[in-house]
Amino acid sequence: MGNVMLEIKDLWVEIEGRSILKGVNLVVGEGEVHILFGPNGSGKSTLLSSVIGLPGYRIVKGSIRFRGERIDGFRPDEIAKRGVGLAFQRPPAIKGVKLDMFIQSIANVSDCAPLYRELELDYLKDRDLNAGFSGGELKRSEMLKVAAQAPGLVMLDEPESGVDLEHIAVISGAINKLLKKDRPCSDRSSSGLIITHTGYILDYVKADRGHVFIDGRIVCTDNPLEIFHGIQKQGYEGCVHHLGQQAIGGAS
Ligand SMILES: Nc1ncnc2c1ncn2[C@@H]1O[C@H](COP(=O)(O)OP(=O)(O)OP(=O)(O)O)[C@@H](O)[C@H]1O
Numbered sequence: 081m082g083n084v085m086l087e088i089k090d091l092w093v094e095i096e097g098r099s100i101l102k103g104v105n106l107v108v109g110e111g112e113v114h115i116l117f118g119p120n121g122s123g124k125s126t127l128l129s130s131v132i133g134l135p136g137y138r139i140v141k142g143s144i145r146f147r148g149e150r151i152d153g154f155r156p157d158e159i160a161k162r163g164v165g166l167a168f169q170r171p172p173a174i175k176g177v178k179l180d181m182f183i184q185s186i187a188n189v190s191d192c193a194p195l196y197r198e199l200e201l202d203y204l205k206d207r208d209l210n211a212g213f214s215g216g217e218l219k220r221s222e223m224l225k226v227a228a229q230a231p232g233l234v235m236l237d238e239p240e241s242g243v244d245l246e247h248i249a250v251i252s253g254a255i256n257k258l259l260k261k262d263r264p265c266s267d268r269s270s271s272g273l274i275i276t277h278t279g280y281i282l283d284y285v286k287a288d289r290g291h292v293f294i295d296g297r298i299v300c301t302d303n304p305l306e307i308f309h310g311i312q313k314q315g316y317e318g319c320v321h322h323l324g325q326q327a328i329g330g331a332s
């Protein structure tokens with residue numbers, strides 16, 4: 081592995097006094113794409129929220145490093161400015177803030193017009209952010225947000241859930257562009273951490289590693305397509321029994 085983009089060591093996180101993450105270890109290298117699988121409520125979204133530093137996620141043990149710098153304890157805006165982006169599973173609606181106003185204020189790219197076109201979002205520019213957006217529109221507007229930020233670490237929480245098949249292709253195209261999948265590995269400076277249940281994203285986005293998350297930890301790590309097919313055949317617990325105890329603890 082070349083440079084390390086994200087390094088999570090023995091991360092324990094509590095929400096309202098309840099332990100949710102229980103010793104997560106994860107290393108994502110520069111240019112790599114990792115996929116997180118796992119049942120509802122296992123803590124996948126909590127992991128991404130903890131990385132971006134959302135309030136309410138209390139880190140009780142462990143560390144999070146981005147490009148070598150310790151970021152746990154930093155505010156979300158400080159973390160975002162360093163180059164970490166998160167597309168929410170369920171983004172909040174913000175009345176009084178127009179989509180385009182928001183995008184222009186966070187954009188690190190000089191021209192957002194091609195992103196709007198690519199994600200077919202021009203017609204939503206002057207609508208209040210996420211207010212009344214359909215399921216698919218919400219996911220495309222989150223993708224637009226992250227694409228406009230052009231972060232080094234692209235975290236996507238179920239980017240294709242509830243999206244029709246044609247728009248999954250549109251979103252996947254935007255993901256591949258953001259992750260520079262059209263360039264040779266040595267040219268890729270951004271990394272991805274993507275949560276999926278459906279696995280559709282794997283048809284479009286070439287991923288390097290997959291992890292299964294159960295009860296607040298990574299219980300196995302393997303080729304993402306193999307993991308997904310294993311889950312389809314044997315469920316989430318399958319890989320734990322298959323790979324045995326040595327896999328527990330993740331990719332570190
Ligand atoms: N703000 C909160 N207050 C209390 N409990 C919370 C809060 N946020 C998350 N949790 C709990 O933390 C656990 C993990 O939730 P999380 O959203 O991380 O799961 P997930 O793996 O992303 O699930 P899904 O696949 O359904 O999206 C759940 O039991 C959830 O109810």
Ligand SMILES: [Mg+2]
Binds near residue numbers: 124126169237
């Ligand atoms: Mg989730």
